Amino acid sequence: MSDQAMTATLVRDVTKQNGARGEMRLYRLSPPLAGWEFVVVSAVAAAFDTGRPETYIFPSSVNGGIAGWGELPGSFQGDMDHEAALSNAGYAVADVLVVAESAARKAVES
Known part of the structure; x- marks a missing residue:
């Protein structure tokens, strides 16, 4: 097992982009989850089936488009x-x- 910290950084809200009923946000993961560096986390008050x-966590493209509707580890109901x-x-x-302050600091140091 790696000692690397596992972090999820919020990129932006993608609710309107994906036409969702709940809240959808794009995150960048380090390291990737199941091979996906970008994921969309979707939260709904009342799922259509239950x-x-x-x-739920879904694989995503860098621009926030859902790459597949199979739930990734971490997804849950309730x-x-x-x-x-x-x-x-x-x-x-x-x-x-x-994260923003760190990026700004690195830009000034360069």
């Missing part, structure tokens, strides 16, 4: 929680502000 809340799904998959959600 009527219950669920939060709540709407992006961070919990990513945590179930072993990822910590990076603080976007910290």
